[in-house]
Amino acid sequence: xxxxxxxxxxxxxxxxxxxxxxxxxxxxxxxxxxxxxxxxxxxxxxxxxxxxxxxxxxxxxxxxxxxxxxxxxxxxxxxxxxxxxxxxxxxxxxxxxxxxxxxxxxxxxxxxxxxxxxxxxxxxxxxxxxxxxxxxxxxxxxxxxxxxxxxxxxxxxxxxxxxxxxxxxxxxxxxxxxxxxxxxxxxxxxxxxxxxxxxxxxxxxxxxxxxx
Amino acid sequence: xxxxxxxxxxxxxxxxxxxxxxxxxxxxxxxxxxxxxxxxxxxxxxxxxxxxxxxxxxxxxxxxxxxxxxxxxxxxxxxxxxxxxxxxxxxxxxxxxxxxxxxxxxxxxxxxxxxxxxxxxxxxxxxxxxxxxxxxxxxxxxxxxxxxxxxxxxxxxxxxxxxxxxxxxxxxxxxxxxxxxxxxxxxxxxxxxxxxxxxxxxxxxxxxxxxxxxxxxxxxxxxxxxxxxxxxxxxxxxxxxxxxxxxxxxxxxxxxxxxxxxxxxxxxxxxxxxxxxxxxxxxxxxxxxxxxxxxxxxxxxxxxxxxxxxxxxxxxxxxxxxxxxxxxxxxxxxxxxxxxxx
Numbered sequence: 042x043x044x045x046x047x048x049x050x051x052x053x054x055x056x057x058x059x060x061x062x063x064x065x066x067x068x069x070x071x072x073x074x075x076x077x078x079x080x081x082x083x084x085x086x087x088x089x090x091x092x093x094x095x096x097x098x099x100x101x102x103x104x105x106x107x108x109x110x111x112x113x114x115x116x117x118x119x120x121x122x123x124x125x126x127x128x129x130x131x132x133x134x135x136x137x138x139x140x141x142x143x144x145x146x147x148x149x150x151x152x153x154x155x156x157x158x159x160x161x162x163x164x165x166x167x168x169x170x171x172x173x174x175x176x177x178x179x180x181x182x183x184x185x186x187x188x189x190x191x192x193x194x195x196x197x198x199x200x201x202x203x204x205x206x207x208x209x210x211x212x213x214x215x216x217x218x219x220x221x222x223x224x225x226x227x228x229x230x231x232x233x234x235x236x237x238x239x240x241x242x243x244x245x246x247x248x249x250x251x252x253x
Numbered sequence: 254x255x256x257x258x259x260x261x262x263x264x265x266x267x268x269x270x271x272x273x274x275x276x277x278x279x280x281x282x283x284x285x286x287x288x289x290x291x292x293x294x295x296x297x298x299x300x301x302x303x304x305x306x307x308x309x310x311x312x313x314x315x316x317x318x319x320x321x322x323x324x325x326x327x328x329x330x331x332x333x334x335x336x337x338x339x340x341x342x343x344x345x346x347x348x349x350x351x352x353x354x355x356x357x358x359x360x361x362x363x364x365x366x367x368x369x370x371x372x373x374x375x376x377x378x379x380x381x382x383x384x385x386x387x388x389x390x391x392x393x394x395x396x397x398x399x400x401x402x403x404x405x406x407x408x409x410x411x412x413x414x415x416x417x418x419x420x421x422x423x424x425x426x427x428x429x430x431x432x433x434x435x436x437x438x439x440x441x442x443x444x445x446x447x448x449x450x451x452x453x454x455x456x457x458x459x460x461x462x463x464x465x466x467x468x469x470x471x472x473x474x475x476x477x478x479x480x481x482x483x484x485x486x487x488x489x490x491x492x493x494x495x496x497x498x499x500x501x502x503x504x505x506x507x508x509x510x511x512x513x514x515x516x517x518x519x520x521x522x523x524x525x526x527x528x529x530x531x532x533x534x535x536x537x538x539x540x541x542x543x544x545x546x547x548x549x550x551x552x553x554x555x556x557x558x559x560x561x562x563x564x565x566x567x568x569x570x571x572x573x574x575x576x577x578x579x580x581x582x583x584x585x586x587x588x589x590x591x592x593x594x595x
Contacts, residue, residue, distance in 0.1 A: 071331075073331075073334070073387065074334075077334075077384075080380070096364075096365070096366045096369075097366060097369065100366055100369035100370060100372070100373045101369070103373035103376070103377070104369065104372045104373050104376055107373075107376070107377065108372070108373065108376025108377060108379075108409070109376065109406065109409075112376075112379055112380070112383065112402060112406060113406070115380075115383060116383070116399070116402060119383070119387050119395075171365040171366075172365075172366075173365060173366055173369075173426060216561070218562075218565060
C-alpha cells in the first residue's frame with residue numbers, strides 16, 4: 042500500500058465525517074444532538090489539519106473549541122427548554138438564503154486562496170523546525186505587537202462580559218472565607234467539665250415501708 | 254523501525270497499543286484492590302481478603318460481576334447518548350497514553366506536541382460525564398453532571414497554566430525532552446518541583462479535582478446526590494466509567510513525576526552512588542506508586558469540600574497563583590536561573 046493512498050483514504054474518511062456532521066448540525070431534531078454533531082465537525086476538521094501536518098492548529102482547535110467552548114454551549118443548550126417545532130417551521134423557507142450565503146462564502150474563500158494555489162502542495166517546514174516552534178518564533182518576534190493587541194482585546198472582551206452579567210444586589214449575603222478560616226473552637230464550643238460518675242442525690246427512701 | 258510498508262507499521266503500532274492498554278487495564282484492577290486494601294488499613298479493617306491470595310482476585314471478581322449484570326435503561330432516557338456517554342469517557346482516558354513515555358524512548362508516539370495532545374484529550378473527558386448526566390433523564394444525574402462540568406472546566410485552566418510553566422522552563426512540548434531537561438548533577442534538586450514549587454501543588458491538587466476524586470468528588474457526592482452522573486448506570490456501562498476514572502488517576506500519578514519530579518531520572522543522579530544514580534523506568538514506576546497511593550491517602554483523610562469552596566479555590570486562589578508563577582518562570586528562563594539538561 043502506498044503512503045499517499047493511505048493518506049488519501051484518511052482524508053476522504055475525515056472529510057466525509059466532517060461534512061456529514063455539519064449537515065447533521067442543521068438537520069437533526071434534537072438540539073443536544075445538533076451540538077454534539079458540531080463537536081464532531083470540529084473534531085473531524087482537527088483531524089484533517091493533523092493530516093496536513095498543522096498539528097498546533099489541530100490541537101488548539103480541539104483544546105479551545107471542543108474542550109471549552111462547546112462544553113459551555115452544551116451546558117446552556119441542555120438547560121434550555123426549547124420547543125422544537127416552531128424553530129423548524131422556517132427551515133425550508135430560509136433554505137435558499139442559507140445556500141446563497143454558503144455559495145458566496147465559498148466564492149470568497151476561493152478568491153482569497155486563489156484557485157491555482159490549491160494545486161500546489163504545502164511547502165516543507167521552514168529551517169526544519171517543528172510547526173509549533175516556527176509558530177512560536179513568528180508570534181513572539183515578527184508579530185509580537187499584533188499578538189499582544191489581540192490578547193488585550195480578548196481581555197477587554199472578558200471584562201466586558203463579566204460587567205454585563207454582574208448584577209449587584211443590595212441584599213446579597215456573602216461569605217467571608219478569611220473569617221470562616223479564622224474560626225477557633227474556643228469561640229464556638231463551651232467545654233463543660235463533668236465527673237465521670239456521680240452519686241444519686243439525697244438519701245434513699247425505698248424499702249422503709251416494707252420494713253414495717 | 255526499519256519496516257517500510259504501511260501495513261507492517263500499522264500492525265506494529267497495534268501491537269504497541271496492546272502492550273500499553275492491556276497492562277493499563279490490569280493496573281486499574283490492581284489499583285482498585287490496592288485502594289480498598291489501603292483504605293481498609295487506614296480504617297483498621299482488613300480490606301478484601303477472601304478471593305485469591307491477599308484478596309488479589311477481588312477486583313477481577315468485581316469486574317466479572319459487573320460484566321454479566323443486566324444494563325437497565327431508564328424510561329425516557331436518550332438511548333443513543335446513554336450508551337455513547339461511557340465510551341466518550343473511556344476513549345480519551347485511554348488515548349492519552351499514546352504520548353506518555355515510560356523510559357527514554359519507551360513511548361508509543363514521541364510527538365513534538367505531546368503536552369498539547371494531553372490537554373486536548375483530557376478536555377474531551379468531560380463530554381462523557383455531561384452526556385451521561387443528561388441522557389439518563391434523572392435529576393440526580395443531571396445535578397452531578399453540571400457540578401462535574403463546572404469543576405472540570407475550572408480546574409483545567411490552572412492545570413494548563415502549570416503545564417505552561419513547565420514548558421517555559423523545558424523549552425519543549427515533548428514529554429521526553431521535558432524529562433531530559435530536568436537531568437543534572439544535583440539529582441533531585443535539578444527537577445522542576447523546586448523552581449515551580451507552587452505550580453507543583455497547584456497541578457497535583459487540580460489533577461485530583463479533574464479526576465473528580467475526594468475531597469473534590471461533589472460530582473458523585475453519595476450523601477447528597479446518590480452517585481451523581483452515573484447513578485442510572487449499571488453493569489458494563491458503569492464499569493467503563495469506573496475504568497475511565499481510575500485510568501485518569503493512574504495518568505495523573507504518571508504525569509506529576511514526569512512533569513515535576515524528573516520522570517525516569519534517578520533522584521541521586523550525579524551523586525556517584527553506583528546503581529542508585531542510574532536513570533531507569535523503575536524510578537518512574539516508584540514515583541508513580543507513591544503518587545497513586547497518595548491519592549488513596551487523600552480519600553481516606555479528607556472530608557468532601559463544599560461546592561462553593563471548590564469553585565473559590567479554583568478561580569480565586571489557584572488561577573492568581575498560576576498567572577503570577579508563569580511570570581516568575583519567565584524570569585527564571587530569561588535570567589538562566591534554572592539549569593536545563595546537563
